[in-house]
Amino acid sequence: MATEQSYIMIKPDGVQRGLVGEIIKRFEQRGYTLRALKLQSVERAQAEKHYADLSSKPFFPALVDYIISGPVVAMVWEGKGVVATGRKIIGATNPLASEPGTIRGDFAIEVGRNVIHGSDTVENAQKEIALWFGESLVDWTPAAKPWIYE
Numbered sequence: 001m002a003t004e005q006s007y008i009m010i011k012p013d014g015v016q017r018g019l020v021g022e023i024i025k026r027f028e029q030r031g032y033t034l035r036a037l038k039l040q041s042v043e044r045a046q047a048e049k050h051y052a053d054l055s056s057k058p059f060f061p062a063l064v065d066y067i068i069s070g071p072v073v074a075m076v077w078e079g080k081g082v083v084a085t086g087r088k089i090i091g092a093t094n095p096l097a098s099e100p101g102t103i104r105g106d107f108a109i110e111v112g113r114n115v116i117h118g119s120d121t122v123e124n125a126q127k128e129i130a131l132w133f134g135e136s137l138v139d140w141t142p143a144a145k146p147w148i149y150e
């Protein structure tokens with residue numbers, strides 16, 4: 001069975017507000033494996049590609065401006081159910097509807113400043129990982145793996 005991966009990105013507000021460590025901690029402590037990580041400025045074309053599915057939405061220009069407004073932290077996290085569970089860890093798109101205990105439920109108020117992105121399907125995760133990282137994932141096995149998986 002191929003191991004599932006998700007593309008997780010701390011948006012510019014999350015970086016500016018000093019939430020990088022807190023967000024990484026939540027995925028790491030849950031038991032997921034970090035396979036790639038970089039801090040980067042985002043070109044407009046890259047942001048437009050990432051959110052291409054939303055290009056017809058009225059908020060699309062503001063969304064692209066938001067994503068390119070400062071550096072982001074791009075990551076690939078791996079493990080059983082990481083796409084769906086990652087979305088649960090992150091919380092609902094609109095932070096006011098996010099449960100306390102989720103990242104958005106703990107750290108955000110507005111949908112246009114919702115701190116973090118997480119892939120919504122396994123298929124989109126693969127596309128997003130290719131867009132942001134190409135082939136450059138780190139292949140390693142955490143020593144804790146037998147203590148996390150039966």
Ligand SMILES: Nc1ncnc2c1ncn2[C@@H]1O[C@H](COP(=O)(O)OP(=O)(O)OP(=O)(O)O)[C@@H](O)[C@H]1O
Nearest residue numbers: 054059063092093111112113114116117118119120
């Ligand atoms: N009504 C809106 N007004 C402003 N921005 C919005 C709105 N809806 C969505 N967005 C922005 O677009 C992003 C992508 O929207 P989408 O519907 O794909 O939500 P999501 O999958 O929860 O978010 P993400 O893809 O960032 O993880 C949202 O995270 C948010 O930043």
